[in-house]
Amino acid sequence: xxxxxxxxxxxxxxxxxxxxxRGQGGYRAVETALKRMTPAAVLDEVKRASLRGRGxxxxxxxxxxxxxxxxxxxxxxxxxxxxxxxPGTFKDxxxxxxxxxxxxxxxxxxxxxxxxxxxxxxxxxEYEAVALRLEGAIAEAYRNGYLGKNILGxxxxxxxxxxxxxxxxxxxxxxxxxxxxxxxxxxxxxxxPFPASVGLFQCPTVINNVETLSNxxxxxxxxxxxxxxxxxxKDGGTRIFGVxxxxxxxxxxxxxxxxxxRTIIFDHAGGMxxxxxxxxxxxxxxxxxxxxxxxxxxxxxxxxxxxxxxxLGSAAVIVIDRETSILDVLKAVAKFYSHESCGQxxxxxxxxxxxxxxVKRLARGEGEQDDIDAxxxxxxxxxxxxxxxxxxxxxxxxxxxxxxxxxxxxxYLPHA
Amino acid sequence: xxxxxxxxxxxxxxxxxTLLQAAESVGIPIPHFCYHPAFPPExxxxxxxxxxxxxxxxxLACSTVVKEGLRVRTMxxxxxxxxxxxxxFLLAEHPLDCPICDKAGECKLQxxxxxxxxxxxxxxxxxxxxxxxFKLGRNLILDRERCILCTRCVRxxxxxxxxxxxxxxxxxxxxxxGIFESEFIDNNYSGNLAQICPVGAITDTDFRFKTRVWFxxxxxxxxxxxxxxxxxxxxxxxxxxxxxxxRRVYRVRARQNLDVNFHWICDYGRYGYAYLDEGxxxxxxxxxxxxxxxxxxxxxxxxxxxxxxxxxxxxxxxRIGIVLHTNLTNEELFLAxxxxxxxxxxxxxxxxxxPPGKGDEFxxxxxxxxNRRGLQEVGLPVQAPDLKALSGLDLLLIFGHYLAAGTSxxxxxxxxxxxxTKALFASxxxxxxxxxxxxxxxxxxxxxxxxxxNIDGRVQPFVAGLSFAGDGIAEWRALLDLARELKVEHKYFxxxxxxxxxxxxxxxxxxFFK
Ligand SMILES: Cc1cc2nc3c(=O)[nH]c(=O)nc-3n(C[C@H](O)[C@H](O)[C@H](O)COP(=O)(O)O)c2cc1C
Ligand code: SF4
Ligand code: SF4
Ligand code: FES
Numbered sequence: 001x002x003x004x005x006x007x008x009x010x011x012x013x014x015x016x017x018x019x020x021x022r023g024q025g026g027y028r029a030v031e032t033a034l035k036r037m038t039p040a041a042v043l044d045e046v047k048r049a050s051l052r053g054r055g056x057x058x059x060x061x062x063x064x065x066x067x068x069x070x071x072x073x074x075x076x077x078x079x080x081x082x083x084x085x086x087p088g089t090f091k092d093x094x095x096x097x098x099x100x101x102x103x104x105x106x107x108x109x110x111x112x113x114x115x116x117x118x119x120x121x122x123x124x125x126e127y128e129a130v131a132l133r134l135e136g137a138i139a140e141a142y143r144n145g146y147l148g149k150n151i152l153g154x155x156x157x158x159x160x161x162x163x164x165x166x167x168x169x170x171x172x173x174x175x176x177x178x179x180x181x182x183x184x185x186x187x188x189x190x191x192x193p194f195p196a197s198v199g200l201f202q203c204p205t206v207i208n209n210v211e212t213l214s215n216x217x218x219x220x221x222x223x224x225x226x227x228x229x230x231x232x233x234k235d236g237g238t239r240i241f242g243v244x245x246x247x248x249x250x251x252x253x254x255x256x257x258x259x260x261x262r263t264i265i266f267d268h269a270g271g272m273x274x275x276x277x278x279x280x281x282x283x284x285x286x287x288x289x290x291x292x293x294x295x296x297x298x299x300x301x302x303x304x305x306x307x308x309x310x311x312l313g314s315a316a317v318i319v320i321d322r323e324t325s326i327l328d329v330l331k332a333v334a335k336f337y338s339h340e341s342c343g344q345x346x347x348x349x350x351x352x353x354x355x356x357x358x359v360k361r362l363a364r365g366e367g368e369q370d371d372i373d374a375x376x377x378x379x380x381x382x383x384x385x386x387x388x389x390x391x392x393x394x395x396x397x398x399x400x401x402x403x404x405x406x407x408x409x410x411x412y413l414p415h416a
Numbered sequence: 417x418x419x420x421x422x423x424x425x426x427x428x429x430x431x432x433x434t435l436l437q438a439a440e441s442v443g444i445p446i447p448h449f450c451y452h453p454a455f456p457p458e459x460x461x462x463x464x465x466x467x468x469x470x471x472x473x474x475x476l477a478c479s480t481v482v483k484e485g486l487r488v489r490t491m492x493x494x495x496x497x498x499x500x501x502x503x504x505f506l507l508a509e510h511p512l513d514c515p516i517c518d519k520a521g522e523c524k525l526q527x528x529x530x531x532x533x534x535x536x537x538x539x540x541x542x543x544x545x546x547x548x549x550f551k552l553g554r555n556l557i558l559d560r561e562r563c564i565l566c567t568r569c570v571r572x573x574x575x576x577x578x579x580x581x582x583x584x585x586x587x588x589x590x591x592x593x594g595i596f597e598s599e600f601i602d603n604n605y606s607g608n609l610a611q612i613c614p615v616g617a618i619t620d621t622d623f624r625f626k627t628r629v630w631f632x633x634x635x636x637x638x639x640x641x642x643x644x645x646x647x648x649x650x651x652x653x654x655x656x657x658x659x660x661x662x663r664r665v666y667r668v669r670a671r672q673n674l675d676v677n678f679h680w681i682c683d684y685g686r687y688g689y690a691y692l693d694e695g696x697x698x699x700x701x702x703x704x705x706x707x708x709x710x711x712x713x714x715x716x717x718x719x720x721x722x723x724x725x726x727x728x729x730x731x732x733x734x735r736i737g738i739v740l741h742t743n744l745t746n747e748e749l750f751l752a753x754x755x756x757x758x759x760x761x762x763x764x765x766x767x768x769x770x771p772p773g774k775g776d777e778f779x780x781x782x783x784x785x786x787n788r789r790g791l792q793e794v795g796l797p798v799q800a801p802d803l804k805a806l807s808g809l810d811l812l813l814i815f816g817h818y819l820a821a822g823t824s825x826x827x828x829x830x831x832x833x834x835x836x837t838k839a840l841f842a843s844x845x846x847x848x849x850x851x852x853x854x855x856x857x858x859x860x861x862x863x864x865x866x867x868x869x870n871i872d873g874r875v876q877p878f879v880a881g882l883s884f885a886g887d888g889i890a891e892w893r894a895l896l897d898l899a900r901e902l903k904v905e906h907k908y909f910x911x912x913x914x915x916x917x918x919x920x921x922x923x924x925x926x927x928f929f930k
Contacts, residue, residue, distance in 0.1 A: 185584065190479055343565065343584070343591030345460045350505040353589035357541035357871070374538060381501035384473045387459055405773035 003228060005238050006214050007254040010098045016133055018140040020123065021101040028144060028216035033109045034154040037220070042113035048224035048241025052234035055081050055172075055209030056313045057304040057389075058235075061216075065114050067196035072389075077117035077206045078198040079181065080113050082115055083172035085124060086285035088316030091240040092210040094252050096123075096130045099214070100137035104160065106213035108146060109220055110156050114206055124178050125167040133160050159408065169340035172196060172363045173388050174207040176342065187344045212241060231257035234302045239312070243269040245319030246276045258304070261296040265319055276321040280405070286333060287393035289400035290320075299308035309400070326405040327363055327412050330398065334359040337394035345387040351378050352394050368414045376402050403408045418484040423491060429482055436464055436477040440458060445500060446490055447528045451478035453672075454679050455575060461566050463528070465498045465762045466490050474498055475476065499532045509589070510538040510615075511561045518614030521629040525564065544589060547770065552582070552593075553601030555621045555687070556609055561579055561660045563617035566791055577603050577778075584625045584811040593617075604776055607686040611669055612679070622851075623689055624668050627653065635881030637670060638684040638856035638868055640743055640786035640861040642673060644779050645870030646677035646685055650862060650881045664882055665689045665862075682780045692882065694762050695844045697857035700887035704853075712898070713889040716839070721901035723811050723837050727762055728902075729777060737809045737835075739801055742785040744891055746875065746929070747918040749787070751895040752815075757796070757902035764805065767791070767798035768819040768887030782872050786861060790869035793928040807831035811839045815858075815891060817846035857888030864890045865915040875929060877919070884895040892918060 014020040021027070033042050047062030058246065064067045068076055080103065084092040096103060107119050123131045138160050141147040149157045163181055165171045171180045175189035178200050199205020213289065215237055219227045222235070235257045241264050244250045248270030255264065259282060272278055278293040288308040288338060291298070298308050305312045338356035343349040355378050359373050376399060383395040402409065422439050429438035436446045438732035445914045449461035457479035462815045465474035467485035472492065474901065489495060506525060514520045537903040546560035563583065570593065573581045581601045589773065601609070612622035632651040639646040651667040651678065670681040692918045700716060727736055738756050756762040775782035791798070799805070801819055806812060812835045820828060825847055832838055832851045839854035849855055861868070863884035867877040884890065889897070892915055912918045923929045 106582070187584075188422065190457065190476075190894075338588060339892065341588040343586070343588045346462050346502050346505050346564070349588055350509055353544075354505070354508055354541065361541065370538075370541065381505070385462055385465060385501070387462070387499060 001385040003230065003238060004254045005098075005218050006095060006102070006211065006240060007252065016100050016137060017145055018137070021099070025221075026101055026217075027105055027144075029107055029144060031152060031402055032107050033220045034113055034152055034156055034338075035070075038113060042109060042220060045224050046113065046219055049215075049227040050217045050224075050231075050234055051212065051215055051219060051227070052235055052302055053209055053334055053366045054211035054215075054239070054314070055137070055174075055313075056086065056287070058312060059213050061208060061211040064112065064208075065206055066192070068114050068206060069288070071116060071199060072204065074117065074203045075340065076114060076116045077203055077205045078107060078114070078116045078123040079174075079177060079205060080107060080119065080210060080213060081172060081174065081177060081207055082121050082127070082130070082210045083177060084127070084210070084314075084375055085169035085299055085340075086287060086314045087098070087332075088244050088318045089242055089285050089314040091164040091242045091252050091315070093124075093127060094101070095210055095214055096127075096262060097133055097242070098132050100164075100392040101141065102214045102217060103134075103210055104137055104141050104146070104215035106305065107160060108151065108158055109216045110206065110208065110213055112156055116206065117157050117159065119158065120181055120200075121160065121162045122171070122181060123164050124172075125165040127166075131162050131164050138162065145384050170390060171334075173390060175388070177207065178205065179310055185342075188390070190387060198316075199247060219247045232301050234303065235292070239300065239315045241268075242302070242314075242316045243319065244316070246273050246317050246321035246324070247271065248273055255300075257301040258299040261291070261298050261300055264300065264317060265296065267327060269317075270320070272319070272321060276323065278319065279324065280320040280329070281324040282316075282318040282397070284318070285312045285316040285398060286318070286336060288313045289396045290329075290404060292404055294396040298391075326401060326408045327359075330401050330409070331359050331363055333397050333401065334393075337398075341394070342388075345391070348388075348394065351382040351391075354378055355394075355398060360410075362412055365412075369413060371413065372402055372406060372409055377379045417446055418486075420482050420485065421487040423489060431482075432635060433482050435466060435475075435480045435482060435486075435488055438482050439477065439488070440770045442665045443575060444490055445483060446477045447532065448478055448526075450568065451576055452568050452612060455476060455571045458567060458571070461502065461564065461905070463499060463502045463656045467492045467495050473544050473787070480854070483531045489815050496532060498534060499705075501632070503529055503533040504535060504538075506564050507537065508541075508713055510564070511543070511559075512890055515614035517562065518619045518624055518629075519613075523616055524614040533554060534840060541829060544929075546592065551600070552595065552618065553606045553609070554633050555683070556601060556606060557619050557621060558593060558617070559617050562615050563593055564615055565591055565593070565616055567593075567614045568614065568683075569618060573601070573607060574644045577605050577609075579603055587773075600822065602882075604682045604684060604780060605680060605778065607735070608670060608680045614805050615824075617705070620667075627666050629788050630735070632666060636878070637881040638876050638878045639668070639681060639686045640728060640779045640800055640868070641778075641784060642682075642773075642775070642785040643785060643788055643871040644677065644781050644874050645874065646681045646779060646869055646875070647673040648681055650689070652882060663693050665692050666698045675684045676870060676872075676876070678777055678842055680779065682776070682778070684780055691826075691844065693860060697842050697845055697849075699887065700889075701855050702853065703855075710887070713856065713887070713894070716856060717894070717897045717901055720811075720813070720837075720854070720928045721898055724898070725902055727810055732810060733761045734763060735810040736760070736810075737766060737812045738762060738807055739768050739806075739812065739814040739816065739819055740791075740796070741769050741818050742768065742788040742791050742817065743769075743836045744787060745859065745861070745915065746787065746790040746794065746869055746922060748891045748895065749791050749796055750926075751899075751912070751918060753794055755895050755904060755909070759899060759909075761901070764809070766801040766806070768801045768814075768816060768821075769901075770818050771821060783871065786870075787868045789871055789873055790875075792817055792927065793873070794922075803827055803831035807834040810836045814838065814840045814842075814848065814852065814905065817842040817848055820847040841894060856894070857886055858889065858894070859884035859890050864892070866892065867915075867919060873928075 171186040180186040338352040379395040448930040468490040551556040552560040634653040838852040
């Protein structure tokens with residue numbers, strides 16, 4: 001069985017064009033859904049497929065759609081999260097570049113299932129080429145009757161627009177994304193209310209990651225059972241692992257959920273670069289707590305990684321070798337979150353900056369005996385106490401680095 | 417009404433309240449910075465975190481709505497630890513300039529540190545350097561080092577004045593409150609910003625560096641500068657050390673009244689307190705030609721009563737005129753009616769008020785007097801102070817110094833020269849002083865007890881927040897004294913010995929005041 005689903009046709013020349021895409025079976029799922037299924041049936045199929053969000057939190061997509069109230073006299077919106085800001089993550093870019101129509105197809109079906117007539121694709125600011133590609137695909141889809149009024153004669157209407165971000169990581173957080181889309185500062189909102197009930201312009205809104213939505217056509221076309229077989233019972237389908245770092249073949253690898261981390265690194269990504277030895281892996285984007293070389297026999301799915309105190313997140317696998325100083329890793333993490341904290345809430349705004357100041361001082365060789373304790377204490381005081389998950393995204397990897405690599409870090413302290 | 421448990425205490429609280437409000441309503445304060453009752457919860461300072469039974473994380477008291485059976489801990493070790501850590505974060509980047517900060521003594525950060533902090537700073541890094549004297553508005557200086565980014569100021573400008581002048585600029589640790597370079601906060605409510613800033617980040621140039629708040633005595637009062645009747649607090653020096661001996665009031669602040677002014681007052685009322693100490697009448701004098709004699713009110717009352725008595729005796733009631741104004745209290749207007757009109761049959765009641773100004777859509781009314789509605793409800797029939805009608809009277813009792821406004825000085829002089837005896841009861845000096853025979857200083861609203869009826873018909877009692885020293889007499893007492901001297905309805909007036917007693921009569925006799 002060919003394991004690949006989303007990336008299966010990536011080799012096909014000109015896949016981004018609608019005729020080529022259709023030649024590979026594209027847009028048939030839209031026909032199936034809109035012509036032969038009720039919205040409720042689509043929703044049900046997605047629920048049964050145990051498709052969990054690919055943006056980071058792993059929330060079941062069908063359940064999320066089900067939260068959207070159908071009886072309020074307001075429009076409903078879909079926001080496609082294409083902000084892809086998590087360091088190490090580049091899968092959505094590949095998906096949109098190679099196969100933009102797949103995302104559009106998923107978007108159309110999701111909108112149909114939830115009763116949505118306007119969708120926005122929020123694209124990371126730096127992804128200019130991607131934005132252009134999406135716009136081209138959208139124009140093609142309109143011309144071919146897949147978007148606009150009365151899609152395929154079914155009476156279903158949907159408009160899709162691309163919105164480009166301005167380069168802030170926080171705008172990938174769903175409520176900050178909504179603020180940004182509304183033209184405001186990308187400050188996360190206080191939850192509840194959740195976007196499903198009060199989202200874009202105060203209307204019920206679904207927010208899904210690019211990869212999440214790209215799975216939808218396959219679920220509709222092949223059924224939930226088929227999809228589940230490609231992953232795990234509680235975690236259906238494949239994942240696109242973006243492997244970077246000291247491996248021979250960095251890149252994206254679409255594999256079934258539950259594939260062992262060791263297999264990803266050593267079988268698919270070609271193993272460590274010549275002469276390099278594995279020291280640590282960040283398994284799910286920078287926000288994921290670090291794993292040591294001893295922990296790579298973990299299956300890569302949401303629950304297994306959560307069980308090991310880390311997370312699958314965006315499935316970006318960052319491979320770190322022994323020559324890389326753990327202080328450099330800590331420096332990169334501390335700097336990133338301090339830079340990307342939106343500044344709204346106290347513990348994250350000041351805590352990340354404070355940690356960053358300590359780490360920078362450490363790196364200058366001006367460390368003090370209690371610095372590591374201080375970092376741990378500060379990260380602990382951020383953890384679980386912030387307005388949005390960025391606080392935890394900063395605190396957890398920092399804590400894990402300090403805990404698992406304490407000895408090495410202590411080597412940077414002045415000797416007593 | 418849901419029943420919840422706060423620190424093991426079972427309490428019933430109103431539906432829809434947040435935990436913070438519910439706890440506050442039963443006297444359990446929960447520390448907070450960004451929460452302000454005027455706005456929806458912001459949830460950014462993280463100071464209000466509390467423990468809710470059954471939930472793994474600490475939750476926000478400012479945004480969690482009460483539910484039947486909820487068990488909350490507001491003082492558990494976890495909660496206290498969390499508060500401490502928020503304080504530690506805030507103070508890490510906060511300057512230690514409390515000794516020169518106007519907010520010291522009423523600063524939430526300082527207060528909470530005393531209560532929950534008291535740790536030794538472990539911050540070894542360099543604090544961010546920021547602008548300390550940014551001119552934010554007409555009266556406002558922003559110290560960005562002191563700002564804790566609670567965004568109360570931003571939300572006030574978005575939601576209350578709707579001027580949307582300010583926002584947060586930059587990101588993360590570089591976040592700061594800012595305005596457009598070409599702009600400047602200049603609206604009639606800007607003074608509220610210094611009041612709602614929980615720390616000393618926004619200070620008021622009017623108050624800056626003038627005194628320390630712990631020298632001030634705070635007294636509740638009603639702003640008399642327009643007919644809204646905003647509830648205020650007057651902060652005055654309790655005596656020591658008085659750097660400016662002529663000035664008693666250092667600051668006027670809004671006092672919450674959700675039925676009248678919410679949490680706000682306008683700048684016209686906030687900064688308009690100079691009148692309390694400036695230009696006041698301070699000597700009770702009797703003038704004969706160029707000679708001025710100081711005398712006591714008792715003496716003056718005897719002379720005036722004598723004059724009234726003889727006129728009434730000769731049935732010359734119509735040759736007596738009374739000029740009133742609507743900065744008098746309900747009680748005083750009521751007494752004026754009962755003593756002069758009903759008691760003595762005086763019909764010539766005039767009304768001389770300060771001219772109206774421009775009102776705004778929010779609190780400030782065009783009517784710049786405090787009690788026009790009170791006058792209406794008391795039902796005093798008054799007429800405009802037509803100079804023709806005044807001139808030729810035998811006796812004119814003028815309350816207020818407003819007669820001088822709006823008439824030409826020479827016309828006024830001519831008219832008053834034709835009045836035999838003129839007594840002026842005024843709080844402030846004016847052109848009238850030279851035209852009358854008696855000048856009798858009276859207190860302003862802030863210096864007496866009574867009640868006012870605001871534009872919406874709300875009767876608001878108040879007590880003196882400042883003392884009235886010197887020669888004069890409050891109008892209500894003057895009216896009672898005249899009634900007593902003249903033996904008008906002795907039994908009736910002898911019972912009305914205080915503003916409270918007068919108000920009781922008012923309530924009994926005029927249905928509106930029930
Ligand atoms: C700081 C932060 C950044 C995030 N960035 C992204 C992002 O770039 N792309 C994304 O899909 N989700 C991102 N997320 C997750 C989203 O908030 C949200 O969970 C996701 O878009 C939901 O879609 P899904 O259920 O399909 O995963 C981010 C979350 C946080 C807290
Ligand atoms: S946790 Fe950080 S990014 Fe999230 S709201 Fe608070 S300051 Fe902003
Ligand atoms: S200036 Fe004051 S009110 Fe405004 S955000 Fe800063 S601390 Fe809050
Ligand atoms: S008062 Fe609740 S977060 Fe600020």
